[in-house]
Amino acid sequence: MIYLDYQATTPVDPAVLAAMLPYFTDHFGNAASRQHRLGWKANEAVEHARTSIARLIGATAKEIVFTSGATEANNLALKGLAEVRPAGRDHVVTVVTEHKSVLDTCKRLESLGCQTTFLPVDRDGTVNLDALRTAVTDQTFVVSVMAANNEIGVVAPLKEIAAIAHSKGALLHTDAVQAAGKVPFDVEALGVDLASLTAHKLYGPKGVGALYVRRRNPRVSIAAQLDGGGHERGMRSGTLNVPGIVGFGAAAALASELMATEAQRLTMLRSRLLSGLEREVSDIVVNGTLAARLPGNLNVSFPGVDGEALLVSLCDDLAISSGAACTAAEPSHVLKALGHKTELALAALRFGLGRGTTEEEIDRAVTVVAEAVLRLRAMSPV
Amino acid sequence: MNYSPAVLERVRDPKNVGWLPRDAPDVGTGEAGSLESGSMTRIQVRVDRATRRIDEAVFKVFGCSAAIASASLVTERLLGASIQDARDMESLAVVAELELPIERARVAALAVEAAKSAIEDWERKHDRNL
Numbered sequence: 001m002i003y004l005d006y007q008a009t010t011p012v013d014p015a016v017l018a019a020m021l022p023y024f025t026d027h028f029g030n031a032a033s034r035q036h037r038l039g040w041k042a043n044e045a046v047e048h049a050r051t052s053i054a055r056l057i058g059a060t061a062k063e064i065v066f067t068s069g070a071t072e073a074n075n076l077a078l079k080g081l082a083e084v085r086p087a088g089r090d091h092v093v094t095v096v097t098e099h100k101s102v103l104d105t106c107k108r109l110e111s112l113g114c115q116t117t118f119l120p121v122d123r124d125g126t127v128n129l130d131a132l133r134t135a136v137t138d139q140t141f142v143v144s145v146m147a148a149n150n151e152i153g154v155v156a157p158l159k160e161i162a163a164i165a166h167s168k169g170a171l172l173h174t175d176a177v178q179a180a181g182k183v184p185f186d187v188e189a190l191g192v193d194l195a196s197l198t199a200h201k202l203y204g205p206k207g208v209g210a211l212y213v214r215r216r217n218p219r220v221s222i223a224a225q226l227d228g229g230g231h232e233r234g235m236r237s238g239t240l241n242v243p244g245i246v247g248f249g250a251a252a253a254l255a256s257e258l259m260a261t262e263a264q265r266l267t268m269l270r271s272r273l274l275s276g277l278e279r280e281v282s283d284i285v286v287n288g289t290l291a292a293r294l295p296g297n298l299n300v301s302f303p304g305v306d307g308e309a310l311l312v313s314l315c316d317d318l319a320i321s322s323g324a325a326c327t328a329a330e331p332s333h334v335l336k337a338l339g340h341k342t343e344l345a346l347a348a349l350r351f352g353l354g355r356g357t358t359e360e361e362i363d364r365a366v367t368v369v370a371e372a373v374l375r376l377r378a379m380s381p382v
Numbered sequence: 383m384n385y386s387p388a389v390l391e392r393v394r395d396p397k398n399v400g401w402l403p404r405d406a407p408d409v410g411t412g413e414a415g416s417l418e419s420g421s422m423t424r425i426q427v428r429v430d431r432a433t434r435r436i437d438e439a440v441f442k443v444f445g446c447s448a449a450i451a452s453a454s455l456v457t458e459r460l461l462g463a464s465i466q467d468a469r470d471m472e473s474l475a476v477v478a479e480l481e482l483p484i485e486r487a488r489v490a491a492l493a494v495e496a497a498k499s500a501i502e503d504w505e506r507k508h509d510r511n512l
Contacts, residue, residue, distance in 0.1 A: 306445050306446050306449075308446040312385065312393050343417075343420065378399070379442055379443060381422055382422075382444060
């Protein structure tokens with residue numbers, strides 16, 4: 001089985017696992033236990049990880065708030081800002097291709113008296129800056145745009161988006177889950193005010209994430225969504241997942257080190273995959289622009305093929321995602337947003353390449369996908 | 383979706399994919415479903431006029447794994463069957479043999495409908511001595 005679903009999750013790197021293990025056994029202390037050595041050791045490990053994660057994104061350690069993952073970080077950012085927003089600012093701007101944890105949270109904010117504008121994207125999946133400029137007003141308190149899309153890999157022009165948000169006194173939040181550690185992402189250079197992160201997309205463990213909350217120029221305030229203990233400077237109560245955080249820190253440090261060479265390698269592998277598919281299968285559609293895209297992402301639709309049948313044909317050979325939402329009959333909201341007809345959106349495959357991907361795997365993937373597509377097309381009555 | 387081995391085997395190695403000349407006097411063609419609905423099945427049979435038994439049965443399909451497996455299984459059951467056996471075919475039997483989830487029963491019904499329509503087409507030609 002060839003794993004090509006690195007945007008869904010990644011295996012824990014052996015070095016990351018090795019870093020984590022002692023914190024399950026020998027150093028099992030609670031990081032909040034300040035009275036004894038076990039607690040101090042745990043706390044020291046947490047702070048070391050915090051620094052590594054901050055360094056990855058150009059932040060300071062105090063600006064990193066640990067959470068259980070990116071879904072919680074997105075909730076904390078948007079609900080936390082909504083509760084303390086300035087009077088007269090009730091408007092949120094986001095994009096229809098965001099992760100559900102942003103979209104659903106924005107819908108939930110209506111119960112707090114907010115209104116959300118869900119901006120469409122252009123056919124290549126990019127945010128239209130003119131439309132954004134029109135949408136952001138003096139009543140907007142936050143603009144939320146993901147740094148890189150999880151389905152089509154398109155990278156957003158965050159620096160320009162930040163400028164638009166700030167020009168109207170709004171903050172910029174970004175779901176940086178797919179971007180951090182894969183492409184350069186510096187919160188200071190980009191002007192990002194809040195950013196959601198997660199460990200399991202960068203070869204760290206599942207169940208741990210973080211929210212970057214800017215402390216200077218401006219100092220951003222958010223209301224905690226979990227009460228009880230006042231951990232994380234009052235922003236997120238709850239005993240810290242010390243082994244998970246240690247793993248997150250180790251993964252972040254490793255990602256920083258490998259980012260440039262990995263990006264180059266994955267770009268070449270992605271090109272090999274695309275040219276192989278174009279050579280072996282006529283009539284394919286690349287979803288999302290290739291011009292500004294995560295190096296490890298390729299999303300392709302195969303006209304004339306039922307997406308579910310294609311996925312089932314491949315499931316013994318490839319671990320891969322399709323263009324369907326969780327319910328197989330519905331296409332993903334991201335592909336629908338590109339303006340595709342339903343059958344084209346459902347006939348999409350998302351290839352997520354990663355550290356373990358080799359040229360041999362890419363060549364084998366081309367072979368099995370081409371064979372399945374050609375077989376299904378030959379079977380069609382049309 | 384978790385499919386039975388019977389479905390998976392037929393998706394990866396379907397039996398009887400093909401076509402027969404529509405105009406041939408001993409061939410009946412039947413179709414069910416539509417591209418717009420997301421599933422379309424065509425079944426063709428070649429019937430021996432003397433024995434009234436089905437010598438060949440082939441299919442083409444656009445649709446999900448269950449649609450492919452249903453069409454494949456129906457053609458397997460048609461081979462060597464009598465016209466009457468084909469007319470008596472039931473979609474629930476296809477659902478049961480493939481262990482299809484109930485939400486896929488519709489595509490099994492399309493395969494059986496296409497088969498019966500192919501028989502009717504042959505009978506129309508046969509009755510008109512074409």
